[in-house]
Amino acid sequence: MKLPRKVTHVLWRLCKECLPTNAALYNIHVDVNPTCPWCHSAVETNLHAIFLCDFVLTMWHVVGLQSLVQCTEHETPKEVFDRVFHQGSKDQCLEVTMLCWSLWYCRNKWIWDRANGSIFGVRNTTNCLFREWAEAQAREENMKIGGKVGDRVWSKQSTGWVKINVDATVFIMGGIGVAAIIKDNQSAFVASRVMKLPGEWSPREAEALALKEVLSWVINRYMHCEFQTDCYALAASCNGSTGSSLFDTIVIDCIGLSKHINQVLFSFAFHYANNVAHVLAHAAYSMTDVGDWFVTPPNFLVRSLELDSII
Known part of the structure; x- marks a missing residue:
């Protein structure tokens, strides 16, 4: 599935459980409170930040994807995504990945800028990301020459060329x-x-x-x-x-x-x-x-x- 690079970057870090959550920073002796900045009721692990926090649980329910991303604290983010990509439709998988990025983005905006962290804000950020991605795909399609998009890195030709x-x-x-x-x-x-x-x-x-x-x-x-x-x-x-x-x-x-x-x-x-x-x-x-x-x-x-x- 083709995704924006910034989304794949967050997903990769989430699957590797190396997003800089409060718990992760606390474990490497950074002077922070390890609890979740949104719900303040549990340690902010990678799984909690995206799937288990009370705030994000409400968000997943509002968008109608709660059954697809439902998990327990004993699972890993990778196991959740394996299930999502196995059971969900292509559109559902795309929406889950975009929402994951938006959750992490809005969480950081709340911590660093005290920007309003609401469910509406997360969904609005996701909608903007969807729109930008669709426009980028359309531009790329229009730039095809002979059915091919231009190379982004140098690639070799066939034998004899x-x-x-x-x-x-x-x-x-x-x-x-x-x-x-x-x-x-x-x-x-x-x-x-x-x-x-x-x-x-x-x-x-x-x-x-x-x-x-x-x-x-x-x-x-x-x-x-x-x-x-x-x-x-x-x-x-x-x-x-x-x-x-x-x-x-x-x-x-x-x-x-x-x-x-x-x-x-x-x-x-x-x-x-x-x-x-x-x-x-x-x-x-x-x-x-x-x-x-x-x-x-x-x-x-x-x-x-x-x-x-x-x-």
């Missing part, structure tokens, strides 16, 4: 830096190029120029190439229709150049997945000539390339 990450940066003092990193299907560094181009260009035009320069460079070198950019407009235009702006004219040139390569893919990646090319493009600012590296990367890129491999 190379992945070419392309990026550009616009310098305040004029000119742009364009760069490309080529890696094979084993994630090994193959080559890279960086150069500085003169002129005044918009960020989108700079990204398109970077792709054009890289396409010109790799023609007759590789047969199967995936070109990846963190400019969504560029990736979408290369896979769809174009207009008549300067940006679109450069894109048309790129498409024309790509026809000289046997197989080509144009894809979008989020910034982090394109970080190595981003670092290299910035390096163009201090360069006076084209920088090419083959087999062995420049020293200043080694750390960034290692991070790609770790992820």
